[in-house]
Amino acid sequence: MIKAISYLGLGTMGQGMASNLLKAGYKLTVWNRDTEKCEPFARNGARVADTPADAVSGVDLVLYSLSDDQAIDEVVFGAKGILTAIKAGQIAIDMSTVLPATSLREQEAYAKRGVDFLDAPVFGSKNESAKAKLWIMAAGNKAIFEEVKPVLEHLGQTVHYFGKNGNAAAMKLVGNLIVALEMEALAEGLVLAQKAGLDLNTVMEVVKVADFRSPLLVSNGGNILKRDFSTSFALELMLKDADLIEKFGENLESPIPALQVVKTNLAAAVALGFGKENASAVIKALEKEAGVEVKARPAS
Numbered sequence: 346m347i348k349a350i351s352y353l354g355l356g357t358m359g360q361g362m363a364s365n366l367l368k369a370g371y372k373l374t375v376w377n378r379d380t381e382k383c384e385p386f387a388r389n390g391a392r393v394a395d396t397p398a399d400a401v402s403g404v405d406l407v408l409y410s411l412s413d414d415q416a417i418d419e420v421v422f423g424a425k426g427i428l429t430a431i432k433a434g435q436i437a438i439d440m441s442t443v444l445p446a447t448s449l450r451e452q453e454a455y456a457k458r459g460v461d462f463l464d465a466p467v468f469g470s471k472n473e474s475a476k477a478k479l480w481i482m483a484a485g486n487k488a489i490f491e492e493v494k495p496v497l498e499h500l501g502q503t504v505h506y507f508g509k510n511g512n513a514a515a516m517k518l519v520g521n522l523i524v525a526l527e528m529e530a531l532a533e534g535l536v537l538a539q540k541a542g543l544d545l546n547t548v549m550e551v552v553k554v555a556d557f558r559s560p561l562l563v564s565n566g567g568n569i570l571k572r573d574f575s576t577s578f579a580l581e582l583m584l585k586d587a588d589l590i591e592k593f594g595e596n597l598e599s600p601i602p603a604l605q606v607v608k609t610n611l612a613a614a615v616a617l618g619f620g621k622e623n624a625s626a627v628i629k630a631l632e633k634e635a636g637v638e639v640k641a642r643p644a645s
């Protein structure tokens with residue numbers, strides 16, 4: 346039974362997940378590059394590790410959520426990385442959004458040390474992470490999945506098993522393709538509505554109820570109208586994911602023409618300096634081109 350867990354990467358997503366592990370009563374070790382983010386966890390009884398290698402000491406399970414492949418290279422494969430210290434019998438789970446090929450590279454390296462590995466990326470954002478309402482996908486050895494499932498159930502509202510390693514990472518890219526296209530559709534639609542002189546509050550009322558409604562459109566549309574671009578999922582991470590989806594699509598010779606358009610707009614918004622804002626700030630590239638700002642009229 347899993348009792349002691351380490352969590353590496355206390356960013357937007359990791360913070361919520363690590364807090365929920367503490368609340369669930371697991372003995373927790375944390376590590377983050379910027380050590381300040383460890384302080385609230387130390388105050389609540391977690392051990393703060395000095396390095397990723399140190400973080401794996403004495404735990405049954407190692408979880409991490411890191412930005413991108415470069416972060417995985419440093420934290421997992423680096424000189425003081427997880428792989429230098431993890432031992433047979435321990436389990437590792439990567440919850441980041443990475444290429445399926447990266448998950449497979451991780452799995453191979455862990456297997457050489459007798460360590461079981463799952464790729465287990467998530468849907469949901471800052472709020473869902475904080476409230477343990479993520480939608481989690483996991484892939485790898487089925488028996489190991491069954492062993493860690495109770496832990497994942499403390500982090501998410503659903504946990505889906507996807508079979509062999511790399512498949513959960515692939516599902517995450519499939520989902521993020523849909524997310525990116527939805528966000529672009531919302532941005533283009535709102536700019537067009539603004540140009541057409543429509544009342545944007547009424548536009549969003551329709552978006553909330555019509556047959557194309559979705560929680561993503563409703564929450565991001567509402568925030569755009571308030572000009573609230575505070576970060577749940579950073580624009581620069583969505584651009585990173587667009588790169589991953591492009592590589593993944595190309596490898597499989599699967600057409601993704603709309604994604605290419607979204608990627609251009611994401612890159613334009615990042616170039617305008619909005620990379621750290623929420624992904625919905627992709628609308629700012631379109632607004633610049635259209636010469637408008639999408640904003641709700643104050644109630645009269």
Ligand code: NAP
Binds near residue numbers: 355377410415441467
């Ligand atoms: P974030 O807030 O930017 O946090 C990124 C984490 O990675 C931080 O802990 C950061 O450390 C660490 N990191 C980055 N580069 C590193 C490096 N070279 N070495 C060591 N640590 C490094 O990102 P997030 O939103 O939590 O996302 C984490 C992962 O989940 C990403 O793969 C993202 O695509 C995915 N995801 C995000 C969301 C979302 O809505 N936010 C939803 C689903 C999936 P520092 O604190 O030191 O910078």
